[in-house]
Amino acid sequence: MVEEMRAKWCEDLEELLQCPVCFERPESPVKQCERGHHICNVCKDLITECPLCKCRFSNARSYLAEELSIKLDDIKLSLLHPMHSLNNRGRNSVGSQTETNVVIAKNGSKITKRAPPEAPKGKFPCRIGTCVETLPHGRMIPHIRFYHKNKFHESNCTSENMYQQVWEMEYYKNVKYDLAIRVAEMGLFFMHIKIDDNGDLFGVVQIVGTNYIGKEFNYELKIMSSQRISIFKDKVCSCVTSPMSLFENIDCLSINHKDMTRMIAGSDTFTCIMILTRLP
Structure with missing residues (x-):
């Protein structure tokens, strides 16, 4: 189902972005190891090698992880609520959140399905x-x-x-x-x-x-x-x-x-x- 797939994509994005040590979403600056695995700046000062590949950390920053971390909430909101004003390209403001009603056909009848609540912060x-x-x-x-x-x-x-x-x-x-x-x-x-x-x-x-x-x-x-x-x-x-x-x-x-x-x-x-x- 489309709604379930969108929710799964949001979970996967959050999991891919998280720090492999503290499991939190990293904040800038985000550092990375020699093989490109990123880690949050706090955890980098606590360990000497990457927990995923055991390589050393370099001073290079993962700009991709930094940008994705900043934009992830908007991406998730856009996926979970297709009718949100974020998806209206002609608008610059986020506006108020609108819950989506999706009508699907099942065995000849129409069923209204609602998007799940937005994942809370904290x-x-x-x-x-x-x-x-x-x-x-x-x-x-x-x-x-x-x-x-x-x-x-x-x-x-x-x-x-x-x-x-x-x-x-x-x-x-x-x-x-x-x-x-x-x-x-x-x-x-x-x-x-x-x-x-x-x-x-x-x-x-x-x-x-x-x-x-x-x-x-x-x-x-x-x-x-x-x-x-x-x-x-x-x-x-x-x-x-x-x-x-x-x-x-x-x-x-x-x-x-x-x-x-x-x-x-x-x-x-x-x-x-x-x-x-x-x-x-």
């Missing part, structure tokens, strides 16, 4: 397990693919402006399920299901982005068995907030041990359904 914590990495948005997906690939799901919207995923989970005390879900038309999300020492279950969904972006989305968590179901709905919040603080404040799905015992009725498994909806 760093965000990885919320998978005990991981302590804090990364720019463009580095989060490659990080999760490499270090947490068994907890990573990538997909497209299951219907217009909505995504749904179903998991079968085991019910044991002191267990935590952390999952990363990338929906091409929506963004990157973390889902957390925690069962504490008392057998109480908690659940929340967060976005790798700001709370402002999170307001574009509602999530719904359904915990169910063949006999009972518990449903929680709320807006998606930023992953900057610790999920543990949300659990402690009961600002999330919450089912006590007694109700969970009744729900699973002697079984040791339950069904978890997550539904993400992008608001108009």
Whole structure:
């Protein structure tokens, strides 16, 4: 799909440009090794050889990396939002961002698809397990693919402006399920299901982005068995907030041990359904 390809190009550009040591986007001046691998000016003073090819660093600057670093945000904005004023050659000003509606034909019907939210600036914590990495948005997906690939799901919207995923989970005390879900038309999300020492279950969904972006989305968590179901709905919040603080404040799905015992009725498994909806 075109929108997914554009998002992938943005991620690839961000990954190609980043410093191979700190994984940050370099700022001028950008130095390079004898074979042309660039590195940010801060990290160059910390090491004596290129981490990619082991060659020495020269005093030469990578002007290509410097120019691309300056223009990358505009390039990404242009790719993700084709109707943005940046793509109107007759205009000099950037103007206000306009979200793109793309109409495609599918089985004879027309479906309106929206471009994903613009990738936010700043760093965000990885919320998978005990991981302590804090990364720019463009580095989060490659990080999760490499270090947490068994907890990573990538997909497209299951219907217009909505995504749904179903998991079968085991019910044991002191267990935590952390999952990363990338929906091409929506963004990157973390889902957390925690069962504490008392057998109480908690659940929340967060976005790798700001709370402002999170307001574009509602999530719904359904915990169910063949006999009972518990449903929680709320807006998606930023992953900057610790999920543990949300659990402690009961600002999330919450089912006590007694109700969970009744729900699973002697079984040791339950069904978890997550539904993400992008608001108009």
